[in-house]
Amino acid sequence: MTNTSKTGNVRLEWLDKFREINRSFPRTEQLLDYKNSGRKIFGWLCTYVPEEIIHAAGILPIRISGYSHETDLDDGTAYLYVNNCSFSRSCLQLGLKGEYDFLDGVVGGSTCDGARRLFDLWRNYIGTPFHHVLTIPRKYTERAHSLYHYEVEEFTRHLEEFLGTEIPDEALLESIKLYNETRQLLERLYDLRKRDNPPVTGAETMEVLNASYRMPKEIFNEWLRNLLEEIEASGNAYEYRARLMLVGSVLTNAEFIKSIEDQGGIVVTDELCTSTRYWTDQVVLDDSRSPRESVARRYLNNFPCARMYPSDERFDRIMAFARDYKVDGVISQIVRYCVPYSHDLPLLTKKLKGMNIPVLALDVEYGTSGSGQIATRVQAFLEMLEGRKK
Amino acid sequence: MTTVQDTNKLKSIVRACRLIQRMIVAEPGHRRSQVLYYDMLTKYFTRLLDAHENGDFVAAHTVFFPSELIYGMDLVPMHTETSTWMTALFTGECSDILTEGSTLGLASEICTPNRGLAGAFSLGALPRPDVMLWSNMVCDNTAKSGELIMEICDCPGFFIDRPFKDSPREIEYLTGELGDMVTFLEEQSGKKMDWDRMSEIVERMDRQIELVRQINELRKNVPTPFSPIGFLDLVTIDYLFPGQPEAIEYLETLLGELNEMVSQGKGAVEDERFRLMTLFIPPMYLVNFLEKICGEYGAVSVIEPFFTYWGEGRLDPAKPLESSALKSYMIPEMRMYGPLDERALNSITDCAEQYKVDGAIYFADVGCRHSCATIKIFKDTLNDMDIPVLTLDCDVVDHTATSEEEVKEKLERFFELLEDR
Numbered sequence: 001m002t003n004t005s006k007t008g009n010v011r012l013e014w015l016d017k018f019r020e021i022n023r024s025f026p027r028t029e030q031l032l033d034y035k036n037s038g039r040k041i042f043g044w045l046c047t048y049v050p051e052e053i054i055h056a057a058g059i060l061p062i063r064i065s066g067y068s069h070e071t072d073l074d075d076g077t078a079y080l081y082v083n084n085c086s087f088s089r090s091c092l093q094l095g096l097k098g099e100y101d102f103l104d105g106v107v108g109g110s111t112c113d114g115a116r117r118l119f120d121l122w123r124n125y126i127g128t129p130f131h132h133v134l135t136i137p138r139k140y141t142e143r144a145h146s147l148y149h150y151e152v153e154e155f156t157r158h159l160e161e162f163l164g165t166e167i168p169d170e171a172l173l174e175s176i177k178l179y180n181e182t183r184q185l186l187e188r189l190y191d192l193r194k195r196d197n198p199p200v201t202g203a204e205t206m207e208v209l210n211a212s213y214r215m216p217k218e219i220f221n222e223w224l225r226n227l228l229e230e231i232e233a234s235g236n237a238y239e240y241r242a243r244l245m246l247v248g249s250v251l252t253n254a255e256f257i258k259s260i261e262d263q264g265g266i267v268v269t270d271e272l273c274t275s276t277r278y279w280t281d282q283v284v285l286d287d288s289r290s291p292r293e294s295v296a297r298r299y300l301n302n303f304p305c306a307r308m309y310p311s312d313e314r315f316d317r318i319m320a321f322a323r324d325y326k327v328d329g330v331i332s333q334i335v336r337y338c339v340p341y342s343h344d345l346p347l348l349t350k351k352l353k354g355m356n357i358p359v360l361a362l363d364v365e366y367g368t369s370g371s372g373q374i375a376t377r378v379q380a381f382l383e384m385l386e387g388r389k390k
Numbered sequence: 391m392t393t394v395q396d397t398n399k400l401k402s403i404v405r406a407c408r409l410i411q412r413m414i415v416a417e418p419g420h421r422r423s424q425v426l427y428y429d430m431l432t433k434y435f436t437r438l439l440d441a442h443e444n445g446d447f448v449a450a451h452t453v454f455f456p457s458e459l460i461y462g463m464d465l466v467p468m469h470t471e472t473s474t475w476m477t478a479l480f481t482g483e484c485s486d487i488l489t490e491g492s493t494l495g496l497a498s499e500i501c502t503p504n505r506g507l508a509g510a511f512s513l514g515a516l517p518r519p520d521v522m523l524w525s526n527m528v529c530d531n532t533a534k535s536g537e538l539i540m541e542i543c544d545c546p547g548f549f550i551d552r553p554f555k556d557s558p559r560e561i562e563y564l565t566g567e568l569g570d571m572v573t574f575l576e577e578q579s580g581k582k583m584d585w586d587r588m589s590e591i592v593e594r595m596d597r598q599i600e601l602v603r604q605i606n607e608l609r610k611n612v613p614t615p616f617s618p619i620g621f622l623d624l625v626t627i628d629y630l631f632p633g634q635p636e637a638i639e640y641l642e643t644l645l646g647e648l649n650e651m652v653s654q655g656k657g658a659v660e661d662e663r664f665r666l667m668t669l670f671i672p673p674m675y676l677v678n679f680l681e682k683i684c685g686e687y688g689a690v691s692v693i694e695p696f697f698t699y700w701g702e703g704r705l706d707p708a709k710p711l712e713s714s715a716l717k718s719y720m721i722p723e724m725r726m727y728g729p730l731d732e733r734a735l736n737s738i739t740d741c742a743e744q745y746k747v748d749g750a751i752y753f754a755d756v757g758c759r760h761s762c763a764t765i766k767i768f769k770d771t772l773n774d775m776d777i778p779v780l781t782l783d784c785d786v787v788d789h790t791a792t793s794e795e796e797v798k799e800k801l802e803r804f805f806e807l808l809e810d811r
Contacts, residue, residue, distance in 0.1 A: 078766065080763045112530050116554070117759070120729065120764075121730075123730075133554070135553045309533075336497075339530040343500065
């Protein structure tokens with residue numbers, strides 16, 4: 001067998017709708033209609049930015065991402081220099097070209113050097129009206145939670161000042177409910193992939209994930225509910241050479257995953273800021289905390305980025321996912337100059353080796369399709385994994 | 391990962407410092423500050439070399455880490471990045487430690503000071519620290535370097551989480567982090583923080599910053615009295631000797647010498663023609679060459695907005711921890727590594743005006759993503775003032791990144807351009 005094969009073979013119509021959103025992003029018909037109806041849209045740059053606060057203010061939050069394919073990044077490179085990650089350069093280039101000119105605000109976090117500088121240059125060179133950057137602590141201590149809560153309060157105040165109106169707790173509670181529902185639905189999608197023969201591929205899942213932060217959640221949730229029903233009814237089931245987990249830097253290109261799956265490896269789970277780190281962990285409301293504090297706590301405690309300390313928190317979660325999804329091998333894809341993940345790789349590899357899970361480490365550029373040398377290395381990795389099963 | 395105890399890199403640094411010091415002393419009319427400088431370096435690295443033999447507790451720490459607190463507890467600090475830089479500066483050779491860093495699995499995009507550091511510890515080229523202390527003051531590389539070094543050296547560690555911005559709430563958070571770090575060090579070393587000593591250190595740090603400000607004032611003179619690449623000495627003093635008596639002695643001596651030169655109308659270079667702003671650290675292995683070529687062309691770095699141009703504020707000896715936290719936000723570098731707002735950009739325009747700058751050189755360290763992302767915006771800011779900027783691609787440690795000839799050619803062309811204007 002050289003690639004994944006499918007029984008059932010039912011085309012998923014709701015999946016095509018998600019694909020269509022991604023194909024035309026950022027200037028989707030949906031977003032432009034939203035904007036033309038007089039409502040505001042904000043872009044956010046990192047998963048540590050609390051979307052619920054923006055949503056509760058009556059603004060549509062969308063994730064800023066770059067080109068989902070390989071392309072020259074001349075403008076992005078001229079502004080951010082060649083040694084910044086291609087994700088930051090790609091996002092900035094789209095911004096410089098006016099592709100995000102419908103945004104009313106940009107919100108960033110002090111998460112990594114690339115994200116920080118992307119925010120700095122966006123603020124200086126792209127005329128988006130509202131800008132805010134949150135300090136994101138790197139620890140999980142009570143002191144860190146208190147600081148991040150303060151940052152979320154400050155962000156709220158800044159937003160209220162910009163809008164000239166208060167953001168009531170009732171609105172925030174509604175937003176929390178909506179976003180928690182998104183997380184639950186995405187978790188259901190992931191649960192399907194735990195099956196011995198998953199009914200969806202990693203590439204298909206990535207299409208859903210990409211759309212999740214590119215459209216109103218109210219519509220997304222409805223579409224995803226429909227897709228989940230459609231998948232269950234389809235009887236689709238994939239066979240494969242090995243079950244894989246993807247870890248590492250930001251990734252939005254479903255084609256990259258498809259190129260792995262075309263060779264027979266099925267990506268059953270992942271640890272990416274565009275996937276699991278986006279949907280895991282609910283906002284837990286409790287009487288001892290205000291809704292804003294609950295939001296802040298969720299964002300800091302969420303499945304951590306490699307920026308957080310101690311790294312074991314991230315490693316433990318990866319290992320738990322690897323166990324739950326019965327992973328045969330891990331593919332680490334690190335965008336060049338993505339330093340936090342590069343530093344973690346030797347330690348993570350050692351941990352996974354301790355679980356008898358081999359790691360294929362790929363240096364990639366954001367948007368890469370996974371052809372050429374990458375394909376050859378994936379092929380060899382799959383052969384090795386198959387050899388271990390015999 | 392095993393560590394072979396071999397401190398040859400430090401021995402090389404100490405040997406080189408002693409040799410340079412002897413050469414300076416042998417020169418007629420030498421400056422006393424230069425002798426003091428190399429004496430300080432010799433003592434710093436010798437103390438480190440002999441630490442374990444003397445039963446001292448070694449605390450390794452990353453750049454901009456508040457090492458004054460280590461001095462306050464009478465422990466031996468080891469400035470990790472500076473140890474890598476000094477290796478490049480004094481031995482000109484870092485390929486062994488860089489290769490070892492790669493062997494450990496660190497990608498080539500990880501900057502050479504940090505990749506080399508992990509390699510140096512792994513090879514035993516730096517002594518094993520008793521604790522590793524690190525922080526996110528600067529960049530992701532410093533924030534992420536500690537855990538691997540803890541693993542390589544099999545030592546405990548402490549990470550200081552420094553907030554990105556400098557609101558009172560964030561400075562308070564950092565103060566709390568520093569307090570926790572002191573508690574950690576007390577537990578690990580068995581020594582107690584001497585708060586009286588710490589207050590004295592803070593008092594001297596405040597004086598130290600004031601002295602650098604006074605030295606910078608003198609550098610405004612035409613001709614400027616301070617040597618073309620001399621700012622690296624000021625940076626090193628701040629990195630290695632915060633609040634130390636020898637730092638005060640050095641800076642007071644230097645200030646006296648510069649005052650004398652100004653009163654005599656003497657410049658650092660014979661015929662000052664180009665007053666330059668330096669926007670990042672030059673490659674260590676080219677420092678002597680740069681000093682020479684600047685002398686030949688009458689070029690001199692008169693100000694470095696993000697390395698010597700301290701922010702406003704005074705430290706309070708009665709509040710040592712708070713002062714240490716505050717200092718972390720006053721450090722010139724932090725205007726570049728923090729939010730790139732008006733403060734950062736205004737410091738460039740202010741410096742350009744006050745120091746009568748003709749041109750600027752940006753040493754674009756290929757390993758430093760954080761700084762390189764500022765090249766465009768800094769260049770635009772200076773070009774708006776009709777000040778040309780030369781960007782030189784290089785690596786602060788790895789000599790294979792650029793050659794002397796290449797740099798020479800670019801500098802000569804830049805000086806010609808300045809001449810034509």
